[in-house]
Each structure stands twice: as C-alpha cells, then as structure tokens.
Amino acid sequence: MKFGIVVFPGSNCDHDAMYATSINAGCKAEYIWHKETQLPKDIDTIILPGGFAYGDYLRCGAIARFSPVMREVVNFAGKGGYVMGICNGFQVLAEAGLLPGALLQNTSTHFICRDVYLNVSSNATAFTSEIPDGKVLRIPIAHGEGNYFADEDTIRQLEDDGRIPFRYCDADGDVTEAANPNGSINNIAGITNKRGNVLGMMPHPERYSDIRLGANDGLNIFESLKKCLN
Amino acid sequence: MKYLAKMTITLRDGILDVQGKTVEHALHSIEFEMIENVRIGKYVVLEVEADSKKEARELVDSACSKLIANPIIEDYVITIE
Numbered sequence: 001m002k003f004g005i006v007v008f009p010g011s012n013c014d015h016d017a018m019y020a021t022s023i024n025a026g027c028k029a030e031y032i033w034h035k036e037t038q039l040p041k042d043i044d045t046i047i048l049p050g051g052f053a054y055g056d057y058l059r060c061g062a063i064a065r066f067s068p069v070m071r072e073v074v075n076f077a078g079k080g081g082y083v084m085g086i087c088n089g090f091q092v093l094a095e096a097g098l099l100p101g102a103l104l105q106n107t108s109t110h111f112i113c114r115d116v117y118l119n120v121s122s123n124a125t126a127f128t129s130e131i132p133d134g135k136v137l138r139i140p141i142a143h144g145e146g147n148y149f150a151d152e153d154t155i156r157q158l159e160d161d162g163r164i165p166f167r168y169c170d171a172d173g174d175v176t177e178a179a180n181p182n183g184s185i186n187n188i189a190g191i192t193n194k195r196g197n198v199l200g201m202m203p204h205p206e207r208y209s210d211i212r213l214g215a216n217d218g219l220n221i222f223e224s225l226k227k228c229l230n
Numbered sequence: 231m232k233y234l235a236k237m238t239i240t241l242r243d244g245i246l247d248v249q250g251k252t253v254e255h256a257l258h259s260i261e262f263e264m265i266e267n268v269r270i271g272k273y274v275v276l277e278v279e280a281d282s283k284k285e286a287r288e289l290v291d292s293a294c295s296k297l298i299a300n301p302i303i304e305d306y307v308i309t310i311e
Contacts, residue, residue, distance in 0.1 A: 058272075059300055066297070095300065102303045104241075109248050149245065149303060183246070 001230045002028040003222075004043035006073070006089075008064045009034070013050035013086065013206060020209035021047070025222035034067040044229045045082040046073055048089025050142070050204055060103060060145050061091035070096055082126060082225060083198045087143055090190075090200030099193055099200045100158070101150030103143075107183030111144040115215075116181055116203060118189055119169035121162065123224075125192060127199045128165050130224040136173040137166075137217040139203040141181060146202040148184035148191070155185055166190035166201055233278050233286035234311040239299045240271035274298055286310050 003021040007014045014031060021029040030040065034053075039046070053064035064070070070092070077083045077098055085093035093099045106112060118137040123129055131137070150158070158164050166189040170179045180187045182202075190201030205218025241247045247269050254268040280286035287310050299306040 058298070062297060062300065102300055104245065104303060105248050107246065107248050109252055151302075183248075 001044050001226050002030070002040075002042050004030060004032045004040060004046045006032045006034060006046060006048050006069055008051065008053035008067060008092075010053045010055055010064075011049050011051035011088070013088075013204065016204070016206040017047050017049045017086070020206035020218065021222055024209040024216070024219055025226055027222070027226055032069060034064070034069045036069045037072065039069075039072045039076060043076075043081070045084060045225050046076060048073070048083070048085040048092050049206070050087035050089060053088055053092060056088070056145075059095065060088060061093075061095040064088075064092045065096040074098060077193070077198050080195065080197055082229065084127065084225075085198075085200040086204055086206065087141075087146070087202055090202055091145065093198065093200045098198050099191055100154045101148055101191070103145045103202070104147040104149050104183075105145050106143070106147050106181070111142075112146075112181050113140070113142040114181075115140050116189070117169050117171050117173070117179065118166045118203060119173050119175050119187075121165055121167065125165055125196055125199075126225055126228040127192070127221055128224055130227050131220045134173065135217075135220070136169060136171065137220065138208070138215055139205055139218050140207050141203050143182070143202055146182040146184065148188040148202075150185065158188075158191055159186070161194065163192045163194070163196075164188055164190070165192060165199070166203070231280065231282075233280055233283060235276050235278055235286065235290040236309045236311070237274040237276075237290070237294060237298060237306050238271055239274065239294075239304050239306045240269050242303060242305050245303055283310050
C-alpha cells in the first residue's frame with residue numbers, strides 16, 4: 001500500500017500527510033511534484049494535501065487544477081485509483097470536476113481553525129471501513145472557504161446515493177445547525193464521487209494521526225485505506 | 231487585432247454573498263440604511279488577440295467558463311472593446 005502526496009506550490013500539509021501515512025499508518029509514501037506528467041506506477045492512493053496552492057488566487061483550487069499532474073490524477077481516478085483531497089485538496093478536486101459542487105467562503109467570513117466532530121454515516125467505503133460503528137471523530141478544521149455548496153439536484157443525489165460520509169456534528173454525534181462551523185449545506189464535511197474512489201473532506205485527518213498530539217482519530221481514515229488496499 | 235475585454239464576476243443569485251452581507255451591515259451602521267442587496271464580485275481586464283469582435287467574445291467566454299469563473303457558483307458579464 002503506497003500513498004502519493006501531490007505537492008503544489010503553496011501546499012503546506014504535505015509533510016503532515018507524509019508523516020501520517022508513513023510513520024503513523026505504516027504505509028509507503030512519496031511526494032509527487034505538481035509538474036510531473038507521469039505518476040509512479042506503484043501508487044495506490046493519491047492525496048491532494050491542504051494548503052494554499054497557487055496562493056488560492058482567483059478561487060481556491062482554480063489554478064492548481066490545471067497543474068500538469070492533475071491530468072494524471074484525473075486519469076488515475078478514472079481507472080478506479082483512490083484519490084483523497086484534504087481541505088485545499090478538496091477545493092482542487094471540486095474545481096477539477098472530480099467531485100460535484102464548490103466550496104464557498106465560510107458564512108462567518110472568518111478563517112476557522114479548531115477541532116470539530118464528525119458524524120460518520122457509513123463505514124462501507126474504503127475511506128471509512130476501519131471506523132467503528134457509531135464512532136464520532138474529533139478532527140481539526142482550518143479553512144476560510146469550506147462552506148460546501150451544490151445545487152438542489154446534486155445535494156439530493158449525494159444524499160440518495162449515500163455519498164456524504166462525514167458531517168459536522170456535536171460531541172454526541174448529533175448533526176445540528178449549531179455544530180455546523182461554516183454554513184455547509186446539510187452539514188457536509190466530506191463527499192465521495194459516485195464510484196466511491198474519490199473523497200474530498202475539509203477537516204484534516206493527517207493532523208490528528210499521532211496520539212502524542214493529543215488525538216489520533218484521523219488515523220482511522222488512513223488505516224481504512226491501508227486495510228482495503230493491502 | 232487586439233481587443234480589450236472586461237469581465238464582471240459575481241456569485242449567482244440565490245447564493246449567500248457573505249462579504250456583501252457584511253458590507254451591507256456596515257453601511258447600515260453608518261448612515262446608509264437605504265442601501266440593500268450588496269453583492270461583491272471580481273473585475274477582470276485582459277487583452278485578447280482575435281480576428282473579430284465576435285471571435286474575441288467567444289474566446290473570452292470560453293476562458294471564463296474554464297478558469298476565470300466557476301459556473302457552479304458564479305455568473306459573469308463580458309464586454310469587448
């Protein structure tokens with residue numbers, strides 16, 4: 001099981017993702033520079049990490065999605081390869097059309113950096129298979145534009161298809177308006193594509209993957225992938 | 231021939247413009263209670279080489295739909311000079 005971590009100019013969670021996947025989850029991992037036009041052959045999962053790719057100029061993810069490596073990421077996903085976009089990586093996936101919808105500015109207008117709780121709707125996906133039933137994840141967010149938006153038909157489709165694995169909730173797992181940090185429709189914190197091999201999520205599991213940092217709920221996600229793909 | 235294109239990009243109707251809302255509240259808190267529905271957008275100016283004004287518009291429209299704007303959340307208006 002090997003992760004490939006894309007490095008855009010402005011990525012700043014690439015090293016955290018490397019640490020979480022290699023040291024904490026015990027998988028192989030390597031960086032992939034955004035100008036690469038070929039992916040290493042042995043990659044099982046690509047991570048688009050958090051940060052501010054291309055300074056978030058124009059819109060978050062708008063320019064990064066035209067990086068040379070993104071053509072390969074789209075092909076990789078098309079062949080069923082697993083792709084995970086975290087925070088800015090989610091914004092890049094949405095801009096690239098690998099996931100529906102867009103991430104708007106937080107309704108508070110503030111950049112929010114704090115822990116949130118996530119309700120896990122299903123552990124039937126490769127990204128959530130090792131999360132115990134009913135477990136509420138505590139994972140940090142750090143974004144100014146995480147307010148998930150899509151038109152009504154798209155939201156209905158996501159709901160009907162069960163493609164919303166993560167929703168903002170309170171400590172007990174209840175999905176409430178008060179627990180929604182950024183105004184996302186239906187408290188959406190993460191979605192998958194129809195095939196289930198592409199995940200985008202605003203919270204940062206890589207930041208809570210080492211118990212020495214106080215919490216390691218994020219590790220569940222990397223271990224789920226490890227279990228499914230090994 | 232070189233044409234000058236100007237684009238105004240705004241969030242689509244129905245999408246909450248939190249920046250606009252914040253500015254609107256600030257306007258109300260001073261002396262402009264009569265102002266409402268503030269929407270804030272982007273203004274882009276660029277030059278484009280094309281054989282005709284029509285072609286220039288088509289090129290800029292394509293650039294808007296592919297990169298300059300995100301049609302899922304934004305509307306844009308183009309003027310060509």
